[in-house]
Amino acid sequence: MNEQAPINLDYSTSEDAPSAREQEVLSVVLDLMVEEGDGFSMASVARRAACSKETLYRWYGDRDGLLTATVQWQASKVVMPKLDDANLSLETFSETLKAFASSWLTVLTGDVSIALNRLAVSHAGNNKSSLGRIVLENGPYAMRTRLLPIFLKGQKSGLINVRGDEAFRLFFGLVIADAQIRALLGDENKPSQNDIKQFAQSAVEQFLTLCGSKI
Amino acid sequence: MNEQAPINLDYSTSEDAPSAREQEVLSVVLDLMVEEGDGFSMASVARRAACSKETLYRWYGDRDGLLTATVQWQASKVVMPKLDDANLSLETFSETLKAFASSWLTVLTGDVSIALNRLAVSHAGNNKSSLGRIVLENGPYAMRTRLLPIFLKGQKSGLINVRGDEAFRLFFGLVIADAQIRALLGDENKPSQNDIKQFAQSAVEQFLTLCGSKI
DNA sequence: CTTGCGTAGTACCGTACGGTACGGTTCTGC
DNA sequence: GCAGAACCGTACCGTACGGTACTACGCAAG
Missing domain, CATH: 1.10.10.60 (Homeodomain-like)
Structure with missing residues (x-):
């Protein structure tokens, strides 16, 4: 797709x-x-x-x-987080997602990521210069590719029940929300590390509430 | 704040x-x-x-x-949607939110908004030029200001149960998700009007599921 | 020691663009 | 119809920057 x-x-x-x-x-x-x-x-x-x-x-x-x-x-330089598919309890699954969400938010609101995404966004307007494409591939798409197998494992273990792409969209929305665009637009009110932990935690809980196998 | x-x-x-x-x-x-x-x-x-x-x-x-x-x-040019606070049934509330979400997504993924936000994002990097600030005020902040009273009415009518700022963050995430940043980065795979209607509908349903007065 | 390669430093060129100046024309109020 | 302002079109200036050319130096191999 x-x-x-x-x-x-x-x-x-x-x-x-x-x-x-x-x-x-x-x-x-x-x-x-x-x-x-x-x-x-x-x-x-x-x-x-x-x-x-x-x-x-x-x-x-x-x-x-x-x-x-x-x-x-x-x-x-961004490393891929691992999830050992063996012991997939709800606890493990939830903690993995929380850790991922926390790290993701931290990266996305960091100076380097902001600068990089600003550059890519401004270059995505002007054709030529495939920077937008490259950041898109290494940003949202890469995260999607990383998360999909995790979701798949959760699905196979009966922990969640939702299509993979919907799961990604939902997870992205709950975790990132308006944090990235606000940072890109220069909002000085960046989330603290504590905010991030809070966001990540409630996002994962909401995620599991919404698609924790119940349909 | x-x-x-x-x-x-x-x-x-x-x-x-x-x-x-x-x-x-x-x-x-x-x-x-x-x-x-x-x-x-x-x-x-x-x-x-x-x-x-x-x-x-x-x-x-x-x-x-x-x-x-x-x-x-x-x-x-963006007009403010109204919600008559009189008859605030769950039906009315939900439909209002869905209409708002749909319109919001349509605007944010439209050519003009994309171009404007690209401009603002790239200018937010360079100090001087307060364009980032202006778009921030007229974009996310304005939407927040518009939505908060709606959420407040819903809260007073006992339809939802959540703090206002959390409600906004949650609503933004569920509705917009990764659509805006992907569009800004040049993703050609824009949501169709049908997708948008779908997104808006399930976003509102999820929103009401998550904070529909139950705590 | 000498030769040659890679690179630092710098001078230079062409171009694109923000901003200004000015001549000529149209509009407006009296 | 007349004076003055606003405005169009264009030529022009200064600057900043991408990209190139050239010189000098360090260094490793023979």
């Missing part, structure tokens, strides 16, 4: 991991993104990374290549 | 409504925003609106002023 025209996401196969020096550069880009949004110049990157613009262009081709490499590097 | 340092939102008091000619200009800006995102130039506005750049600068001061005027004009 969603996987159409697979984009080049072969950062895990082609050029494996960026070298230490490259990571320095990409890290500078991330910092600049957080500080100045999309406005930073190639010159500022070169200056702060103590490299020449020529090197940037040799390594990444153009500005968009640099941004793409940065986004993909950042995405590659 | 949210209303701090009230920004200049006096488009309703100072210069009332833009003239017909001004509306032509602002409409051109909206069109260009939908077509090209933030990338459009003042020259392109002048060209398509068949006016001179000098006029644009005389009227709006600078580019940011033009954008601000456009955003505020668009926001002023």
Whole structure:
């Protein structure tokens, strides 16, 4: 349904991991993104990374290549949570979901994620520059891909009863709600770590209430 | 909690409504925003609106002023739904919420809203340019302000049982879920009008299930 | 020591755009 | 019909930035 025209996401196969020096550069880009949004110049990157613009262009081709490499590097740092499918009690299931929800909210309202998503949103308007696509693939879609098997296991264990895609939509809504868009729009009123824990907990409880096998 | 340092939102008091000619200009800006995102130039506005750049600068001061005027004009076009507090049956309440949810989803996934929110998000990164703030005030906050009295009425009639701010967060999450962020990131898979009706209906049902007075 | 490669630093070019200036034209009030 | 303001169209300026060219230096191999 969603996987159409697979984009080049072969950062895990082609050029494996960026070298230490490259990571320095990409890290500078991330910092600049957080500080100045999309406005930073190639010159500022070169200056702060103590490299020449020529090197940037040799390594990444153009500005968009640099941004793409940065986004993909950042995405590659997010690790996949595991759920051992053996002992799937309601307790385990619920706790796993809560932990995931908490971590997800923390990431999404973090500075780096905000900067990255701002960049992707603004680039999604202008055609060319597939940054929006890439963030979409590594953001919502990736989370969906990660959560679906978890939901599936819960379903097979009779803990929930709902179609997978509906489960994802519901879970996203209950957990994230308006937190992300408000952060993107510059709302300074960010949820504290305590708020997040609270949100995650009640979201999971609501989730289980709504689709905890009863139909 | 949210209303701090009230920004200049006096488009309703100072210069009332833009003239017909001004509306032509602002409409051109909206069109260009939908077509090209933030990338459009003042020259392109002048060209398509068949006016001179000098006029644009005389009227709006600078580019940011033009954008601000456009955003505020668009926001002023959204009308406030009413709920007659007299006959507040569960049926009426539920139908009102469903209609609101449906309309909300339609607006948020529409081209104009997407373009506007993209603009606001990208400007929220760069300080100066209070566009993010303005969209935040006229988007999520305005919806919150609109919904709170409705929830309050429902609460007083014993139909729901939840704190107002929690009700808003919950309602937002159930109705909007990942639809807006996906649209902003350029997901072409927009919900059809039928999907929207479906989403709105089940969202309201879920909302009433979760906080329909039972605690 | 010498040769050659990779890179830092910098100067440079072309372009795009925000903002201004100005001549010519239309509209408005008297 | 006349004066003044508003406005259109366009030419122009300054700047900022993406991208390229070139020089100098460090360093490793032979």
